[in-house]
Amino acid sequence: MKGFVFHGPGQASWQDVPDPAVKEPTDAIVKVGVVTICGTDLHILKGDVPEVRPGTILGHEAVGEIVEVGSDVRTVRPGDRVLLSCITSCGRCRFCRDGSYGQCRGGGGWILGHLVDGTQAEYVRVPHADLSVHPLPAAVPGEEAVLFADIFPTSYEVGVLNGHVRPGDTVAIVGAGPIGLAAIATARLFSPERVIAVDLAPARLEAAHRLGADAVADVHEAPGQLVADFTGGLGADVVIEAVGVPESFELCTRMVRPGGHVANVGVHGKSATLHLEDLWIKNVTITTGLVDTYSTPTLLRMAAAGRLRTGQLVTHTFPLNRMEEAYDVFSKAAETGALKVVLGGEQHAEVAVPAA
Template sequence: MKGYVFHGAGESAWEEVPDPDVKEPTDAVVRVGVVTICGTDLHILKGDVPEVRPGTVLGHEAVGEIVEVGSDVRTVGPGDRVLVSCISACGRCAYCRQGTYGQCRGGGGWILGHLIDGTQAEYVRVPYADLSVHPLPGAMDSADAVLLADIFPTSYEVGVLNGQVRPGDTVVIVGAGPVGLAAISTARLFSPERIIAVDLAPARLEAARQLGADAVAEVGETPEDLVADLTDGLGADVVIEAVGVPESFELCTRMVRPGGHVANVGVHGAPATLHLEDLWIKNVTITTGLVDTYSTPTLLRMTAAGRLPTSRLVTHTFPLGRMQEAYDVFARAADTGALKVVLGGEQHEVVAVGAA
């Protein structure tokens, strides 16, 4: 089969790799139907995630059909169409027993496309299948479902829930890429007074408006001043960092009000300065986190009911074999207008918010 292989910082290729097979009785092998590319994959290609060894197939999001299961798998079987979660969960360790699957100590957590071969291939081995794949309703479109493998549970759990968004809050989301846009959609479920989106790209700010942001600001327009103006100088109740660079994190800490929350979602590849000389007196809560995906079943039900605008984030589709082209389009989002790119499945013209 073929897969998209990481060979070191700046080096990758769509090439022949060995077919996966069942190694453990809890494994499933999935024929990949649809995959997408995550911003974390770009961080890996830059060398920001040193745990990823050269030779690893990338990717941690997919929808596909199970072709083989191990002897201990009970909840799914060959022929089932499933969502492959970005998080694998052993279900037995102390973290899994409390639903903190991202911190699994039994061989799970974020392993696909990180510590083992991932989903950007024709087939993928999924460990701990009973807890790591989700059967899909027959009517759910695969391109909708694949966005629930990572970005929607990440934005919801690590951003909105960790940030404790409440009715009447002012919420600022720094970064209007796919995760930031998903955070806008899921924050709206809690009826905040206003949502403010901050980004560098006008096209992404327009996408943010279309998905429910009440105000937008380009980074060069001193968004701190806009937030202060809209909150009588207090600052935002919740600020969600969805970029992963020092400047964006430090911007978040300047916009939060006393007693507010900064929820960091972005993947950071460089140190950021924590200005405790300003923050120590402000009763600010700063949270970090890797998604646990405990919310995935809920988000699946909401998507099936038409309550989440997942498909509106898809701006480009490609056949699976055009992986390198898809990466190029996704990496040059400022030029291409890309939000989420989807590979595989039925190819069709996509018209979505933010498309160039």
């Protein structure tokens, strides 16, 4: 088979690799139908994630068909159409028993495309399959379902739920990339009074409007003042950080109201200053987190019922064998307008989704 193999910083290729095989009785082998590329994959290619060893197949999001299972797998069988979660769960350790699957100590957590071979291949081995794949409703196309492997549960759990979004809230989301856009869509499930999106790319701000943002602001045009104007000077009830740079985190802490919540979703590679000299008196709650994906079944049911539309986030599709080109398009999002790049599935040529 073929897979997209990391060879070291700045080096990766779509190449022949050995077929995966069942190693443990809890494993499943999945024929990959649809995959996507995550911003974390770009961090790996830059060398920012040293745990990923050269020779590893990248990717942690996919939709596919079960082709083989180990003797202990009970919840799926060959022929089942499934979503592969970005998080693998042993189901037995202390953290899994608490539903904190991202912190699994039993050989799970974020391992696909990180510590073991991932999903950007024709076939993939999934450890702990019973809790790490989800049967897919027929009503959810694979090209949309694949977004529930990572970005939707991440934005929902680490952003919206950790931020305690409630009806009537003002919610500010800093960063209108895929995670930020998914946060807009899932925040609206709680009927906030308004959602404000902040970014520096006009195309992403337009996408934020389409996904349900009530107002948008260029990061260079005093977004804090816009939030203050909407809230009578108080600040936002919830601010979601969806970028992962010091400047965006510090902007979030300036925009939150006393007693409000800052939910950090972005992956930070550098230190950010926490201005406790200003924040200590404001009763502000700051949360961080790696997604646990406990919400994935709920989100899939909502998608099947038409309550969550994900298709607008997919801007480009490719066949699997154009993986290198897809990475190039995704890595140059400022030039290409790429939000989510999907490979495989029913579409086999690059397309752009028209504005709605």
